Amino acid sequence: MRDPVRRAMEICPIEVGVAVAGGDWKMTTVSKLAPGPLRFGELQREVGPVSAKTLTRQLRALETDGVVIRTVYAEVPPRVTYELTEAGMALADIADQLGSWGKKYVGDPADSELRSG
Amino acid sequence: MRDPVRRAMEICPIEVGVAVAGGDWKMTTVSKLAPGPLRFGELQREVGPVSAKTLTRQLRALETDGVVIRTVYAEVPPRVTYELTEAGMALADIADQLGSWGKKYVGDPADSELRSG
DNA sequence: CTGCATCCATTAGGATACTG
DNA sequence: CAGTATCCTAATGGATGCAG
Numbered sequence: 001m002r003d004p005v006r007r008a009m010e011i012c013p014i015e016v017g018v019a020v021a022g023g024d025w026k027m028t029t030v031s032k033l034a035p036g037p038l039r040f041g042e043l044q045r046e047v048g049p050v051s052a053k054t055l056t057r058q059l060r061a062l063e064t065d066g067v068v069i070r071t072v073y074a075e076v077p078p079r080v081t082y083e084l085t086e087a088g089m090a091l092a093d094i095a096d097q098l099g100s101w102g103k104k105y106v107g108d109p110a111d112s113e114l115r116s117g
Numbered sequence: 118m119r120d121p122v123r124r125a126m127e128i129c130p131i132e133v134g135v136a137v138a139g140g141d142w143k144m145t146t147v148s149k150l151a152p153g154p155l156r157f158g159e160l161q162r163e164v165g166p167v168s169a170k171t172l173t174r175q176l177r178a179l180e181t182d183g184v185v186i187r188t189v190y191a192e193v194p195p196r197v198t199y200e201l202t203e204a205g206m207a208l209a210d211i212a213d214q215l216g217s218w219g220k221k222y223v224g225d226p227a228d229s230e231l232r233s234g
Numbered sequence: 235c236t237g238c239a240t241c242c243a244t245t246a247g248g249a250t251a252c253t254g
Numbered sequence: 255c256a257g258t259a260t261c262c263t264a265a266t267g268g269a270t271g272c273a274g
Contacts (some may be wrong), residue, residue, distance in 0.1 A: 009223055011165045014145045014212055016219030022139050024247075028131045040256055048128045054247050056257060077255045078254080087222060094214050095131055101207055102133030105183075106126055121265095141267075157236055168268050173237055194235045195274080 002064055020065045020091070025050045026058050027095040030067060030084065034092035037071075037083035067091060119181055137182045137208070142167045143175050144212040147184060147201065151209035154188075154200035184208055 008019035021027055025047055032038065032046045044055055059082060062068040067088040073079040084092060125136035138144055142164055149155065149163045161172050176199060179185040184205040190196040201209060 008219075012145055012216070013219035013223065014148055014216040015141065015165070016223055017215035018139070018141060018144055020219070020222065021215070022135070022141075024132065024135065024139075027135055028129055031131055044256095048132070051248050052257065053249090053259095057247085072256095075255095076254095078257085080256060087218075090218055090221075094211065094218060097211050097214065098134035098138070099129070099131040101204075101211060102125075102130035102137070104207075105137065105204055106130065106133055169237065170239095170269085171267050174267085189236095192235095193274095195237090197236060 002061060005065060017091075017094075020062075020067065021095070023058065023061075025055060026062060027091075027098060029055070029058060029062070030088055030092045031095040031099065033068065033082055033084050034089065034096075037081045040080050040082070043082060062088070119178060122182060134208075134211075137179075137184065138212070140175065140178075142172065143179060144208075144215060146172070146175060146179070147205055147209045148212040148216065150185065150199055150201050151206065151213070154198045157197050157199070160199060179205070 002019075004019040005016060008015040021030065028047050029043065032043060038046065040055075040059075043059075044050060044052060047055065050058075059068060059070065063070050066085055068082050068084055071081045071083070073081075119136075121136040122133060125132040138147065145164050146160065149160060155163065157169075157172075157176075160176075161167060161169060164172065167175075176185060176187065180187050180199075183202055185199050185201055188198045188200070190198070
């Protein structure tokens with residue numbers, strides 16, 4: 001388990017979630033993996049303008065935290081797939097709800113009123 | 118609207134949510150405000166070991182993004198309260214779900230199995 | 235009480251070039 | 255194809271001290 005997560009455990013469950021799923025691209029990554037396993041390259045294209053380095057690091061963190069499973073196939077050319085654990089699927093639900101919230105936040109015509117009170 | 122949010126709008130709704138609600142303490146802050154308005158000091162005690170500076174900045178960002186409303190009372194000693202907008206209340210629901218996820222993530226005895234697949 | 239100013243250490247994340 | 259190595263900048267968040 002990563003240190004930020006361990007520290008968050010001392011504080012509150014919400015911060016645990018933030019420690020695991022916070023940071024750019026993680027929530028989107030988990031959401032994109034919800035329908036099924038994807039290869040690294042596919043995932044990178046789906047997620048958006050994320051650098052390979054950053055996506056790799058986020059995936060490694062998610063793997064360490066038990067959210068995704070990384071599978072390496074001994075083939076040429078190399079193939080690596082990522083899929084969600086059960087915890088990851090539960091997180092994907094929340095990611096999608098955050099997406100719904102974001103969609104409404106951006107697009108709702110009543111937004112100005114919504115945001116001012 | 119803050120730049121990170123504007124940038125996220127070009128990408129995907131989930132990243133909009135992350136841009137608005139990501140970062141330490143923001144989700145917890147929103148959750149603590151769900152029952153009703155709180156003063157700055159009350160909020161700081163409720164949220165946890167967050168510095169005044171950081172909490173202030175997060176609250177300003179949340180205010181700019183239309184998630185909380187900041188009210189200053191012309192009194193001595195000064196009194197400032199924070200309360201959620203409608204968008205903030207919707208976000209609080211998601212924060213609580215993330216908290217439930219984190220609680221299960223931390224406490225579920227089947228965690229090791231859950232996290233390994 | 236609220237919260238700004240300043241300084242500081244750590245981290246996040248992108249760009250580029252390179253490897254098995 | 256799926257990364258890793260290196261360098262870089264900007265942002266994050268805490269500590270302390272001061273102010274209205």
